[in-house]
Amino acid sequence: MDLRVIEKPDHGLFVQNLIRNYRVEGVKRRGRTFFYGLIRSPEELCLDFDCTIIPPKKYFSPPKETLLQFTTAPSLEVAAVMEEAPFIIFGVHPYDLKAIQQMDRIFSRGVPDPHYLKRRESALLIGVDPTGVAPRSFWVDMEADTAPGCFDLMFTDIGEGFIIEIGSRKGEDLLAQYGKTRKATIAEQQQRTNIRSRIAQSCKEKGLDFPKRQIPGLMERSDESLIWEEKASKCLSCGTCIMVCPTCFCFDVWDEVELDLLHGERLRRWDGCLLQDFAKVASGENFRESKTSRYRHRFFKKGLYLFKVLDDIACVGCGRCSTGCLADIADPVDVLNSLNGDVNA
Numbered sequence: 001m002d003l004r005v006i007e008k009p010d011h012g013l014f015v016q017n018l019i020r021n022y023r024v025e026g027v028k029r030r031g032r033t034f035f036y037g038l039i040r041s042p043e044e045l046c047l048d049f050d051c052t053i054i055p056p057k058k059y060f061s062p063p064k065e066t067l068l069q070f071t072t073a074p075s076l077e078v079a080a081v082m083e084e085a086p087f088i089i090f091g092v093h094p095y096d097l098k099a100i101q102q103m104d105r106i107f108s109r110g111v112p113d114p115h116y117l118k119r120r121e122s123a124l125l126i127g128v129d130p131t132g133v134a135p136r137s138f139w140v141d142m143e144a145d146t147a148p149g150c151f152d153l154m155f156t157d158i159g160e161g162f163i164i165e166i167g168s169r170k171g172e173d174l175l176a177q178y179g180k181t182r183k184a185t186i187a188e189q190q191q192r193t194n195i196r197s198r199i200a201q202s203c204k205e206k207g208l209d210f211p212k213r214q215i216p217g218l219m220e221r222s223d224e225s226l227i228w229e230e231k232a233s234k235c236l237s238c239g240t241c242i243m244v245c246p247t248c249f250c251f252d253v254w255d256e257v258e259l260d261l262l263h264g265e266r267l268r269r270w271d272g273c274l275l276q277d278f279a280k281v282a283s284g285e286n287f288r289e290s291k292t293s294r295y296r297h298r299f300f301k302k303g304l305y306l307f308k309v310l311d312d313i314a315c316v317g318c319g320r321c322s323t324g325c326l327a328d329i330a331d332p333v334d335v336l337n338s339l340n341g342d343v344n345a
């Protein structure tokens with residue numbers, strides 16, 4: 001594996017060069033919170049964070065977007081709206097890289113989604129290893145502490161500089177063109193291993209009582225558990241847990257036509273199974289009317305239905321759902337451990 005090192009002063013220059021040549025999106029700090037936004041100077045870029053409020057999925061599947069525009073006269077014309085300009089996301093943690101990899105598979109299967117895939121093709125992903133663990137994160141238990149094959153470049157802070165792992169030809173070219181690097185020494189490589197183990201160890205301090213591979217079986221045996229109703233009774237149906245989740249991808253699509261009936265657009269926006277009307281159809285029937293059925297569905301989808309598609313659990317352990325839930329009932333660790341105790345009692 002070719003590992004390079006960039007010293008901290010040269011890193012600032014590297015970021016500056018990228019900003020001059022690309023749209024660079026990255027993590028910014030506001031008080032004690034972190035969020036992804038446009039980076040205008042190297043000083044704005046924060047690589048020392050535990051978890052952002054919203055994951056970087058918003059760059060590939062935006063909260064709201066126009067899919068196509070149409071005119072009805074003199075003849076019907078329809079034009080797809082596609083974004084193609086290359087851009088960089090700088091500072092993506094391994095669990096979010098793994099989530100993006102899952103989204104790539106979801107949006108590529110069946111009829112591939114050209115809007116999502118065009119943005120993915122246009123993006124360069126620069127990962128960074130976490131320097132701290134958010135209070136509700138459990139990404140080690142979800143085997144998302146590293147993300148081989150999911151990045152173009154991967155940075156690890158080793159104090160005086162960053163170790164960089166090259167993950168693709170695009171990443172290699174970017175580094176060669178804009179960065180001043182040298183080969184990592186054996187001692188520096190060992191330092192990276194030690195840093196990763198230390199962070200992973202602190203993430204393991206709270207987590208699942210059982211291995212991740214048992215989650216699908218647990219879902220199959222827990223359909224009748226009273227825990228679903230007990231938790232769901234406190235649910236506000238606000239949808240926060242699904243909106244902040246890097247592996248949730250459901251959306252709604254609708255048309256808006258101007259008053260002249262000559263022009264219009266087709267739009268889509270995030271939607272999700274915890275919202276009251278998500279499973280409501282045109283006749284007025286709601287297939288998941290009760291809070292319990294909606295609440296349980298979220299776990300079944302991630303732990304069982306998508307497992308059959310992805311051969312992986314659709315949760316990377318970021319803990320955002322748990323942090324964002326006002327009723328404090330969305331924590332997968334708490335729910336899965338409680339279910340495990342309940343079905344094995």
Ligand code: SF4
Pocket residue numbers: 241244245246247248302314315316317318319320321322332
């Ligand atoms: S379910 Fe929660 S912990 Fe799992 S990936 Fe989604 S937001 Fe993160």
Ligand code: SF4
Pocket residue numbers: 234235236237238239240241242274324325326327328329330
């Ligand atoms: S964030 Fe909490 S209260 Fe809101 S929908 Fe999700 S589980 Fe329910």
